[in-house]
Amino acid sequence: MTIKTTTIKTITVLGGAGFVGSSVVVKLDEAGYQVKVLSRRRESSKHLILLPNVQVQECDIMDNFAFKEALKGSDAVINLVGILHESGNSTFENAHHQLPRRAAQCCEELGINRLLQMSALRASNHALSQYLRSKAAGEAAINEFSKKLDITIFKPSVIFGRGDSFLNMFTSLVKFLPVIFLAKPNAKFQPIWVEDVAQCFVNALEHTETYGKSYELGGPNIYTLRQLVQKVMDVLGKQRPIVGLNDTLSMAQAFMLELMPIKLMSRDNIRSMQVDSICSASIADELGVTPISLDVVAPEYLLNSSPRAAYDAFRSAAGRAISARR
Numbered sequence: 001m002t003i004k005t006t007t008i009k010t011i012t013v014l015g016g017a018g019f020v021g022s023s024v025v026v027k028l029d030e031a032g033y034q035v036k037v038l039s040r041r042r043e044s045s046k047h048l049i050l051l052p053n054v055q056v057q058e059c060d061i062m063d064n065f066a067f068k069e070a071l072k073g074s075d076a077v078i079n080l081v082g083i084l085h086e087s088g089n090s091t092f093e094n095a096h097h098q099l100p101r102r103a104a105q106c107c108e109e110l111g112i113n114r115l116l117q118m119s120a121l122r123a124s125n126h127a128l129s130q131y132l133r134s135k136a137a138g139e140a141a142i143n144e145f146s147k148k149l150d151i152t153i154f155k156p157s158v159i160f161g162r163g164d165s166f167l168n169m170f171t172s173l174v175k176f177l178p179v180i181f182l183a184k185p186n187a188k189f190q191p192i193w194v195e196d197v198a199q200c201f202v203n204a205l206e207h208t209e210t211y212g213k214s215y216e217l218g219g220p221n222i223y224t225l226r227q228l229v230q231k232v233m234d235v236l237g238k239q240r241p242i243v244g245l246n247d248t249l250s251m252a253q254a255f256m257l258e259l260m261p262i263k264l265m266s267r268d269n270i271r272s273m274q275v276d277s278i279c280s281a282s283i284a285d286e287l288g289v290t291p292i293s294l295d296v297v298a299p300e301y302l303l304n305s306s307p308r309a310a311y312d313a314f315r316s317a318a319g320r321a322i323s324a325r326r
């Protein structure tokens, strides 16, 4: 089914050391591509350095000169940079709007034709949250280059998997709190497994049918937030009362949480949840992915969520890649 007409060998991944990026990079490495991961801190990419085809380069991608230099020699760029909370210079405008625009501009100037961009489901100019508006602005900015570059955009619902910040956050709350005061309990999500998202990127990379297209990505089931927290409790075998908060109290709780040093939730996150994060159709056939259910995957990693377990998974991926090359 996959039509490969291009010859992509070297791919630069922005945000490649993050939760989704790490899965994408492992799959690209396994597929035999040469992968360059740009990261602000090499330290945060230690788990990728073991992979045989992966090079991690420390780079401030917000610096135009350093960014363009780092992209030289690539055949494709995958942009996975994203934030949920603003801090310092890391703003929604910089990370979600200006960076994709600058990436597309550099690709054009350097003759890199292929660009894959991570956006988000329900990104819209009219969204209530800055997160979703800035993601839409990023899509629009790179689509201005659609006549010159082969662009594919992905718009997932919430993504789960080992190391996620979504189900793992509820795991911690359920472990430590006697009662869960839950903001937006009826918000709906269509969670998709991180490995399925990563496979969509890899399958699309050289598949010309995906060029110039934008894809919604969701898993096989839709859940309310309350149902997801209940699932976490069932997996952990710890039942806690869930008190659903109305919109006013949800915003008040988020405001209080914004004042904490560790950002769990913000008012902008609550505004994102004003629209259900549900896809309009199942994953497009040409992406070649049948998504797996959260019910199958989540229990294994929620019950065994130590950093060591995550590291072991990367060691095992690196081992597979090394033996495949022998």
Ligand SMILES: NC(=O)c1ccc[n+]([C@@H]2O[C@H](COP(=O)([O-])OP(=O)(O)OC[C@H]3O[C@@H](n4cnc5c(N)ncnc54)[C@H](OP(=O)(O)O)[C@@H]3O)[C@@H](O)[C@H]2O)c1
Pocket: 014, 015, 016, 017, 018, 019, 020, 021, 038, 039, 040, 041, 044, 061, 062, 079, 080, 081, 082, 083, 089, 090, 091, 095, 118, 119, 120, 121, 156, 157, 158, 159, 160, 166
């Ligand atoms: N996780 C989800 O449920 C979900 C759902 C929909 C869409 N998405 C999108 O998917 C992408 C990946 O998400 P993720 O969950 O993997 O996030 P993540 O683990 O937080 O990774 C994000 C990456 O972005 C980079 N980054 C963030 N701010 C940056 C800045 N100011 N300058 C340079 N790099 C910066 C970080 O790179 P370094 O720290 O290595 O430099 C990090 O590796 C994002 O675009 C996100 O919006 C995620």
